[in-house]
């Protein structure tokens with residue numbers, strides 16, 4: 001190792017060879033990356049498709065739909081990549097004992113405060129990638145740990161919404177989370193620009209193309 005690593009939580013530079021941050025205890029290096037869970041049962045595929053159908057129904061008919069009211073009549077559903085198990089990893093959350101608070105810019109130029117609670121390392125296309133996970137400070141503390149993961153990737157602005165896509169995930173089993181990009185979805189500002197949606201911090205811009213989940217919305 002040539003130089004000290006930087007803590008992914010508090011951004012303090014670490015002495016050479018340290019595994020955990022001196023200040024906050026966050027894992028600095030040496031965490032193993034998760035490989036994709038390539039098998040998906042019929043039920044798992046069905047449940048993704050069902051989720052998409054229900055969302056289309058809600059967007060078409062619900063009063064709180066983000067689709068502008070005058071567009072709902074011709075709304076024919078959101079656009080998606082086909083379900084693909086290669087974009088699914090069962091990941092350990094590298095949790096930060098003392099999460100740092102971070103400000104995210106929103107699509108309307110405000111700032112919103114989040115806690116940066118940890119990161120996931122995972123392998124897609126033979127390379128290791130990292131995504132940071134956050135918690136909304138405005139949300140009620142719930143029993144199950146639910147994480148907010150805004151990200152951009154190599155498809156952003158081309159096949160997918162340029163500003164961001166989101167993942168929201170709950171703990172699958174003790175310390176493990178199913179990071180399933182088939183469930184990546186667009187923030188509401190993708191449909192109407194009156195919504196104020198948090199934009200992913202630079203650390204969550206992936207280089208790899210995530211050809212899974214929701215595509216651009218076409219009116």
Ligand SMILES: [Zn+2]
Nearest residue numbers: 007010021024
């Ligand atoms: Zn730290």
